[in-house]
Amino acid sequence: GYPYQDQDFANIYRPLDPAAFDERRRRIYDPKRDWAMRTAQAADLGDLRQKRWLELGSGAGYFLASLRAAGAAQLLGVEAETQLVSQAGERLGPDVVQIFSGTLADAVRTHDADVYAAWFVLEHCFETGAFLDALSEKPAGTAFLFSVPTFGFATLIEGLSDRHYARNLDGVLHLQLYTDQSIRKAMERAGFAIKAEWLFGQDADDLYRAIAAQHSEAAEELERLSGVLDDLQALIDRARLSDARHILAVKT
DSSP states (O other): OOSOTTOOHHHHSOOOOHHHHHHHIIIIIHHHHHHHHHHHHHTTOOOGGGSOEEEETOTTSHHHHHHHHHTOOOEEEEESOHHHHHHHHHHHOTTSEEEOOSOHHHHHHHSOOSEEEEESOGGGOSOHHHHHHHHHTSOTTOEEEEEEEBSSHHHHTTTSOTTSOOSSSOTTTOSOOBOHHHHHHHHHHHTEEEEEEEEOOSHHHHHHHHHHHHOTTOHHHHHHHHTTHHHHHHHHHHTTOOSEEEEEEEEO
16 A cells, blocks of 8 residues: 555645645646646647546645646546545545545556646655556556656765755655656656656755754855855756656656
């Protein structure tokens, strides 16, 4: 089944009132949706609003709410956390997000869709190979949108100090980190071709945290550093060292 049965994600993702829910959706999930729509058009997949969607690990339904706000109607999510399914039901109505305690491979084989989405889910998956094999059974033209944490700059600095909290080398929640090579290998196993990538991360923020933990007295210098974090992150992204990837892949 899904990993982390004892991890209370519902406690991490607390219920939000409608205004806060919509604000979080607009800030975090609408950009994912808009990127997906643009890149799908460029990849000749047509209008994703007209497609059948299945989101794996859909949580409280933020991304599905974003798709609905854009006009998509054929939406389904599967989620292992009962409380998160309940939260999603309050925002999206019943049965849009359904409880599912099987593996990701089971979910893909149980629910046919034109587009499968998994935002920061695969790093928590025990049976990644079986999931990729299930994707390989899908017809040509099926889209897979996903994001994963990657071994990048943020990971490189996580061992520099025992005062720096590790986000990526997290022994509790992350079973694996991805690299450009392992992403390519995974898509090859599934029979999918990568059509678009979106590279960005929080590496510069992590660098700031690491320095601030060691030099909290350097307030003036830390303030100046905070003013160039976006520029630093842009350099890290261009060097393909950012701590995450968003990918659009299509079954060949």
